[in-house]
Amino acid sequence: MGDLRNKTIKIFSQIMEVDETSVTDDSSPDNVAGWDSLTHIELISALEEELSIQISPEDSIDLENFQMLISFIEQKAG
Amino acid sequence: MDFPNLDQLLSKEVYTCDKKEKSELLLNAVKEVSQHHFERCQPYRRFCQKKEFEPATLSLLKDLPYLPASIFKDALLLSIAEEKIFRTISSSATSFGKPSRIVLDKQTSKRQSKCFNKVVLERLGNKRREFIILDTPESIGRNNQITARSSTIRSLLFCAGKTDTCVNEIDGSLVLDEDKIDSLLQNAEEEKTQVVIFGFTYILYSYVVKRLLSTAKKYRLSGGKIIHIGGWKKLESEKVTPEKLMEDCSKVFGVNSDDVIDFYGFTEQSGMIYPTCEAGFRHSPVWGDIIIRDPLTLQPMDIGQKGLMQFITPIQTSYPGHSVLTEDIGYIQGVDTCTCGRKGAFFKVLGRAQHAEVRGCGDIMAEKFA
Numbered sequence: 001m002g003d004l005r006n007k008t009i010k011i012f013s014q015i016m017e018v019d020e021t022s023v024t025d026d027s028s029p030d031n032v033a034g035w036d037s038l039t040h041i042e043l044i045s046a047l048e049e050e051l052s053i054q055i056s057p058e059d060s061i062d063l064e065n066f067q068m069l070i071s072f073i074e075q076k077a078g
Numbered sequence: 079m080d081f082p083n084l085d086q087l088l089s090k091e092v093y094t095c096d097k098k099e100k101s102e103l104l105l106n107a108v109k110e111v112s113q114h115h116f117e118r119c120q121p122y123r124r125f126c127q128k129k130e131f132e133p134a135t136l137s138l139l140k141d142l143p144y145l146p147a148s149i150f151k152d153a154l155l156l157s158i159a160e161e162k163i164f165r166t167i168s169s170s171a172t173s174f175g176k177p178s179r180i181v182l183d184k185q186t187s188k189r190q191s192k193c194f195n196k197v198v199l200e201r202l203g204n205k206r207r208e209f210i211i212l213d214t215p216e217s218i219g220r221n222n223q224i225t226a227r228s229s230t231i232r233s234l235l236f237c238a239g240k241t242d243t244c245v246n247e248i249d250g251s252l253v254l255d256e257d258k259i260d261s262l263l264q265n266a267e268e269e270k271t272q273v274v275i276f277g278f279t280y281i282l283y284s285y286v287v288k289r290l291l292s293t294a295k296k297y298r299l300s301g302g303k304i305i306h307i308g309g310w311k312k313l314e315s316e317k318v319t320p321e322k323l324m325e326d327c328s329k330v331f332g333v334n335s336d337d338v339i340d341f342y343g344f345t346e347q348s349g350m351i352y353p354t355c356e357a358g359f360r361h362s363p364v365w366g367d368i369i370i371r372d373p374l375t376l377q378p379m380d381i382g383q384k385g386l387m388q389f390i391t392p393i394q395t396s397y398p399g400h401s402v403l404t405e406d407i408g409y410i411q412g413v414d415t416c417t418c419g420r421k422g423a424f425f426k427v428l429g430r431a432q433h434a435e436v437r438g439c440g441d442i443m444a445e446k447f448a
Contacts, residue, residue: 030184037191037232038218045239057237058204061195064188 015043028065083107090364092200093420109136111392118157122398140378144388144403150178150346158183158396169345178345186396190349201353209238212277254285263297272301278308290330298332307341346402357417359424366391384409405431
């Protein structure tokens with residue numbers, strides 16, 4: 001699971017253009033300047049591709065912070 | 079701020095509650111939100127007091143005072159502290175140069191997005207699709223400055239997979255990239271990809287459908303959907319009705335006519351979107367309702383009668399936009415009985431009232447093309 005988290009942080013930081021060390025469970029559109037509707041879509045697409053998972057539009061709109069994102073991915077991968 | 083009645087309303091499916099179930103839920107949420115605006119927005123409180131209206135006594139939605147859409151051009155109404163403003167949204171400018179302006183806090187912005195997304199997914203299905211955008215690459219690019227047009231396009235991309243644009247801006251004018259759209263459509267046909275073609279109504283017809291009709295090009299986009307949004311005013315001179323647009327889209331793209339979807343919405347109730355259903359009507363979601371008013375007396379009208387459309391929804395808590403009388407004319411066809419199966423009042427929008435000077439995004443867009 002640690003590996004999955006690290007991969008997710010890496011993808012997240014590349015798309016949101018933030019340092020990997022600044023990503024926490026509380027990271028959200030409220031405190032990550034680059035996290036808007038467009039980068040959210042880019043993030044979901046990248047996660048689908050890199051982690052070989054499927055995220056439906058309905059699921060994607062509920063992923064409102066990094067904690068929710070990682071929990072969802074771990075659940076999918078598990 | 080907590081809004082338990084509103085939260086309860088928003089936990090319901092978009093179109094499954096019948097009138098009986100919805101009435102009380104919606105009334106309670108509207109009452110709660112009206113009280114909130116009454117307490118926190120001084121101009122709204124004064125307006126209610128002049129009308130001798132006390133939110134706590136509201137028992138019928140038709141008795142809820144409405145603000146004319148034009149008021150949002152003259153005043154920036156706030157029901158939150160200024161430091162809580164997260165975003166200010168402006169409509170496209172009118173011929174008198176005054177756009178409507180509304181303010182959102184994070185809570186309202188998030189709530190509006192969720193409501194919008196739920197309606198879109200209900201109509202398009204919970205599936206990521208390839209999008210062909212009838213607009214410029216900049217409209218979906220990473221920019222610091224986001225125009226109203228770009229914002230409208232972006233709001234739909236949450237259900238998009240691969241996204242392409244096929245319009246370029248050259249010397250200030252927009253030009254359709256015919257080779258690109260041809261290649262994208264041919265590819266979608268060969269791969270049997272269920273694409274979504276999305277654009278402003280005027281561009282879709284005048285620069286894509288009309289052009290393709292003239293070249294006799296036809297595609298077979300099985301399962302594809304055409305979504306358009308924006309004003310019809312520019313198309314009125316070309317005598318293009320919604321029926322003609324639908325027919326021509328079916329002819330050119332080879333999609334079913336019920337897969338040509340017209341989205342209606344307005345800035346003053348941002349987050350509320352009314353797509354046409356398979357039967358050609360628009361539906362009030364569980365978190366909204368519509369009243370038709372006589373243009374002269376402003377009294378509520380019966381089902382089937384044409385008049386000014388008043389929209390009620392409690393989803394915005396940062397400004398008192400919960401009851402807005404638009405300058406659009408329409409009629410209610412019925413409640414809960416649409417052949418598409420969705421519950422709620424179902425209605426048609428016929429166009430702007432004759433005196434209205436307001437122009438929609440699509441019309442502004444059209445001028446760029448002219």
